[in-house]
Amino acid sequence: xxxxxALDAIAxxxxxxxxxxxxxxxxxxxxxxxxxxxxxGVKVIYQSGSAAMLWAADAPRPAPxxxxxxxxxxxxxxxxxxxxxxxxQLLDVARPPxxxxxxxxxxxxxxxxxxxxxxxxxxxxxxxxxxxxxxxPTGDPTEDPHPDYRFPEGVRTWPPVVSAQSVVPE
Numbered sequence: 001x002x003x004x005x006a007l008d009a010i011a012x013x014x015x016x017x018x019x020x021x022x023x024x025x026x027x028x029x030x031x032x033x034x035x036x037x038x039x040x041g042v043k044v045i046y047q048s049g050s051a052a053m054l055w056a057a058d059a060p061r062p063a064p065x066x067x068x069x070x071x072x073x074x075x076x077x078x079x080x081x082x083x084x085x086x087x088x089q090l091l092d093v094a095r096p097p098x099x100x101x102x103x104x105x106x107x108x109x110x111x112x113x114x115x116x117x118x119x120x121x122x123x124x125x126x127x128x129x130x131x132x133x134x135x136x137p138t139g140d141p142t143e144d145p146h147p148d149y150r151f152p153e154g155v156r157t158w159p160p161v162v163s164a165q166s167v168v169p170e
Contacts, residue, residue, distance in 0.1 A: 001123050001127070003033055003127060004032050006098070006129075010054060011042045013155055014044060014086075014087070014090065016154045016162050017086075017090055017155055021046050021076070021146055024044075029055070034127070035056075039056060041055030042054045044083055047145075048136045048140045050135050051133065051136065053083075054130070054131055056129060056130075057107070057129070057130040067114035069114065075142055075143060075144065076141050076145070080112055080132055083131055084116075084117060093151045099119055099121055100120045107130060117129045
């Protein structure tokens with residue numbers, strides 16, 4: 001599977017999640033494989049202006065060990081870990097047919113744990129998506145502003161469906 005196909009699927013799932021803290025989901029980069037001149041990824045922008053990115057990385061040697069996720073969703077200030085955990089939870093609910101399995105893992109010489117998502121695709125290929133974050137112009141909240149958020153039904157279909165807003169006034 002090409003990196004772009006997997007990233008397009010991840011971006012579509014995050015859009016379909018309709019999380020109220022997410023203001024934009026964008027694909028970037030032109031590489032169809034990990035490790036090129038224009039790394040491909042998915043950038044998620046939050047209400048605070050902060051961003052977190054999942055981007056295609058070369059497979060490390062040796063393959064990193066699986067790493068457990070935190071017991072609870074980290075606060076918004078920990079955007080990288082928060083996006084990784086959100087993505088794993090989203091994949092667990094959506095179970096997209098193009099992916100066989102996914103698991104958080106470490107990554108060599110990266111201090112963040114977990115630092116990546118290992119995805120095994122239906123065709124047998126393996127992708128590593130590293131996670132990074134950038135702070136926005138305003139501070140992130142210290143507590144989750146949407147603790148009761150639940151994934152909508154649209155993430156359970158393939159391809160995922162974003163709810164259509166009604167154009168008819170109520």
